Amino acid sequence: MAEYQHVSTFPSLPKTNRGLPLVISSTPSGDKIVYCNGNSVYIVPSDNLTGTDIYTEHPVATTVAKYSPSGFYCASGDQNGNIRIWDTTQTTHILKATYPIFSGPVRDIAWNDDSKRLAVVGEGKERFGHVFLFDTGTSNGNLSGQSRAMSSVDFKPTRPYRIISGSEDNTVALFEGPPFKFKTTFHEHSRFVNVTRYNNDGSLFASAGADGKVVLFEGTEGTKVGELADDAAKGAAHGGSVFGLSWSPDGSKIATASGDKTVKIWNAADRSLLKTITFGTAIEDQQVSVQWSKQALVSVSLSGFVNFLNVELGTVETIRQGHNKPIVALALSQDKQHIFTSDFEGHTTRWELATGKSQRVKPTLHKSQIVGLAHASNGNLYSVGWDDTINVATIGADGVESAKVNPTKLPSQPLGLAAAKDGSVAVVACYQHIAVQSGGNISVTGIPYHGAAIALSPDNTIVAVGGQDSKVHIYKLSGSQLSAEIKTLNHSGAITALSFSPNGEYLAVTDSARKVVPYSVAKDYVSASDKEWTFHTAKVNCVSWSPNGKRLATGSLDTSIIVWNLEKSGEHPIIIKGAHAMSPVNGVVWINDTTIISAGQDANIKHWNVPL
Template sequence: MGGEPQENDTVFQKGQHFGQYYIIEGLNQGKTAHKYLVQSIHNKTSMVMEIFHPQLTVELKESFLAQAQVLMKLDHPHILRIADCGVENYYPFLITEYVPHLTFQDIYSASKKPSLTVLLPYLKQIASALQYAHGQDIKHGDIRPENVLLNRNNAILLQGFVPGAIMKNRDRLTHQGIEDVNRTIFYTAPEQIRGKAVLASDQYSLAVMVYKLLCGQLPFSGSYIEVANQQLHTPPPPLRVKVPAISARIERVIMTALAKNPAERFKTVEAFVGALEQEHNESFKSSGGRRTPPPPLAAPPVIPPVPISPPVKPAPVPGMVKSSTAPPPTLSVPTWSPPPVAPSPVTARAPQSPPPSLPVAPPSLPQPVKDSPLARRRDSNTLSRRVFAMGLVGLAALGGAGGWYVLSKRLVTVSPSPTLAADATPPAAPVLVNNKNVLVFSGHLASVNALSWSPDGKLIASASDDKFVQVWDAKSGKRKLIYSGHTEEVASVAWSPDGKHIVSGSQDGSAQVWDATTGKKLFTYKGHKDRVNALSWSSDSQQVASGSEDKTVQVWNAADGTLGFNFLGHTAGVLCVGWQFGNSSVASGSWDGTLRDWATVQHGDHFNAGDQIFAYAGHGKNEVYALSWSPDGNFIASAGADQTVQLSNGDDGTPRPVFFTGHQRKQHVNPVRSVAWSPDGNFIVSGDTDGNVYVWKVAGRKTVFTYQGHKKAVNAVAWSPDGKTLASASADNTVQVWQTS
């Protein structure tokens, strides 16, 4: 074939030749795959071809073919068989049997709720299929009604097994408008969201489907991020409240399968369905009732064969027609209703007790993949973008359906407008830490990298590796809005001093200015060539200083992006920036171990605007993670990987020992990652990799309070404008609001 693939959104037309198949009819066209009824050129057998988009990269071709060959070996009466696979003109495709069918989504709507008597025979077939796949260590990962087919013989066929190479290939592009995005999250297990899918994740998804089929409603509703948070932390609403006729024992079985911890679910998916049947049978015995068979349904109609037209001048290479043309007609399938299937006894283990309530703080998450220098910044247990996106539903191994791709792409899809979220239940709760009241905000799905108070002290904006910035009430934790303008993890956030705007910086290389009340994006600054690690507003709210992995510090107009200064001097990425009181200079810290100060105005006869004022190297070769100016602008506090917080003069960088060494550990290195000077100038707060936060007095460098509410690295700390309250953001996915007295 030769050369790299060209990205095209194509539709293949009737009569075209694709590999060893002729296109007969188009069945459906999605954003990431097109399905066609095809005929083999060898035996004239009608099959279904699914052509995946985008085209494969060269290095993924062999992976796709190897993984598809494994899936082709799945041979079970209730799994839709994959008969062939291939790559044509860089387009990967799978060939499955042509089976006229309806999906569970087609058959059972919210108003048409089947009884458990009707469902059980189907559930047993689904469980049998999953158990077979699980026996080969293959997870499905996308169990939902759309992927459960019922053929005209009233047999279940499970579809949706897709090679992992397809998901990896899709991740390199940003696809917008994927309809499966919102549907998938409703069925996704908590551990899948965290990137740790296990075989029991399919059991959770099946239990969600059973819950919905029985009561007509999903356990959780809301925006994507709200549902994801509920999947992680909120017990499902009691099923009996929605359907009082369901016994408590049946409800307990379903709730066991919906346990947040996979270890608390049934040992196998067949054990789950077996327990359902056992309790269903017991409920009839205990009530003294007789099972009444469902009324007979009409036999399925005979579906006429699809007429096969002779191919029309097939070309050896498929022609490409832009998808803006009218789509080919959809193959019609007659409407029919499935007849009842007699249930069969299944031995089940005893149902477990309902899972206990989860603690407020979310459970520990996996460590990031340390495959780039950026991982150093978060190698203290933060969940990196690669782990979060590439492993969202844990389907890097074979057998995963579109689940993790759909979830990860949802997190990189730019919404046309922010999602406003008026939470019925705030994603926060008060707890006691160090015998003090603390508000723990757990609304993020991944490490929280930065936070900023509103100037009036009422709200907090927090930025996360989940690619969102959330604005929420500092007292109640109630979410005000979610900003979703970035396509990759958000590293920095800052609230303008006039309270009107927020600026956020991201791995996507942009800094975006948006309305703090409505979330409307006002301007995108694209002057950097790499991740924007740090942001700071001038006191007049007119200019923004930004620091980036591209080694530059840039000062630009917040309204139109006009570049005022581009400071060059750091030899590695910039991790922190901060305006000096009076806007006369901007300080910056870097991976290169230096703290530098840059003039933004003329400094008498000493420095011109744009000059470097000083370069302080007191942290040695250890990176400078954070900095904070004293309120009077005379001193700078810098936090480093050498486990110290150092003070230096703001005019020339002269060190002002002694340094604060409360973070130092003898057993291991404990870098200091965050620092903030109190508004009255008397105290400094600093957070470290171990998850500790120290409040210490500037005079004498003595610790006055130690906060230990976090489980992982403290990436950011900030005082409220009145200096009475502190907020700390962590790799444990939380922001915690607390006081020292």
């Protein structure tokens, strides 16, 4: 029997940049969408929330990925101008080839219809576009003729072959071949051209730009056929930049996504507007991409939210929320049905563990990074953030989008949080203080060291504070009153995380010197393990006890999760190497005695089964 098994992933959202078009794509069958964040490429099913596959071999941030029409390969590009072509039929994703194309970010990739040729455009120093043969990398022509970075490229899917590209010099270029050479440019746009796309039979192509215009051209010679115009947008297609354009699979309709916070669906034949789908009013509601596959019409908001749209009704069916920035805090709900995660920017999301459904907690709890989260059985969600407040959000039956927020100022910067299961008391480790919140009041104790982490015993009588002075300081708590320090435990590195076991018998401590130590509380805090637990190869970030109090899980900067068994403390632990590929593990929590949830710097949440 395997030591552990990766069960599922709640994936990160796509990475977005304000003012830049985002390219998302789909598999040939249309059952999955493909997008980038961090160093990874995500292949996410459109019908379920947990069956995500992630490709993580790029050494730098990825920018765009496209499946070949055959479905056997994927080509992905990155910030340094490299293209990696890899196998999609196996989960190991064997690398077929890697080609350095230019010395700047890749913006778009296109395959031709027989999966033999690739066109790549971007922001190179010596060139902005390149077309080459997939298996050998040999050049198949020259994509020059535009004077600034090229944002978009597409192959005509039928003979005679053509390539179209859009550029920041406000032009659309047409190339004929193979071998491909410059034919002509079109000056229909007055600002950057963000996207150029052919329809399914190559009879037409469309371009969309930052001027709000969408222009249709004949597919072979590029004669202008007309423009998409909406009277509400003063005769342009949209009232803001058009960042995304996608033809319906049968070529009869066009979807466009814009910075004016709408997605519009058009009839391609008579260029009439069929539906306008309006998103919210915030900047984050700008629509930066749209992809129409055989199974779904999907748009992406500037916030990274992935929106599944109903074409017939012109409505938003579901929104996948979550994070596209590093997850820095993780808490399990008391009923173990949900987890709460917070990211680097202070956004908090609630996830339904059984399905992966996600909802952003609104209003936003903190204006900056959250460093501690805890959920109590009375429905309160406690959080502390670098805006130097502790927030108690009441999450009632109405769900998380109408949370009642109640922030209280703290005396110095908070770095750790622990709360009683019933919500009767919460304790915060601050840079120069320990704060105890009970019944709406806060009592503050100054400390001569810098706090870093904190834990509260299950019976709410002991507070353990980890310091940046490499010591654990133990205090007694009665009500909201903290006693003088009763015990000090010395470590060789700054304390990073602390946790009492569910029955209160043990206190687990982790530090930046890679150590994990379980202390026996009743035996005056002697170590409860037979050997030193130093299997991590870098700073340990987080620790969690299994409900039966026999096993510990720790996550580390070394990208691994280690499961330690207190009953076999001298034996080799179970190591989940590279649990979050190339990314520190920032949070771990046990759902039951064999299931761990982990959250990483890569903005992914993973489920692991670790049998007894």
